Amino acid sequence: MSSFEYLLLMGACLLITLPLELLFSARVYRRWKVLIGALIPIVLVFSLWDIVAISREHWAYNPKFVTGVHLGNLPLEELxxxxxxxxxxxxxxxxxxxxxxFLAKKGKSRKRGNDGA
Structure with missing residues (x-):
């Protein structure tokens, strides 16, 4: 296994869900201010959680599976x-x-079409 495997997996997750933005008009990337506002508390709380857990040795990361880039004691991959x-x-x-x-609108239009019959 490569030390970049975890990062590659995260990239694959983004690639797999990208069509949701493009084909299903998810509007997540287009509303970047809202996205950042949603991410900040998540990143702060869980990063702090991990930093404390790592420093107390509740858990650790195998150096074989991470790049070795750390922010304090937090591996880049975790961030x-x-x-x-x-x-x-x-x-x-x-x-x-x-x-x-879409399905709700489609159901309403079918219902209206049947009411006139």
Missing amino acids: VFFIVIPICALLSYEAVGTVLE
């Missing part, structure tokens, strides 16, 4: 995880909302 996974979740949430809204 990237705290950014990427919420973005993917927001993309999924917004895309599902778009699809449900």
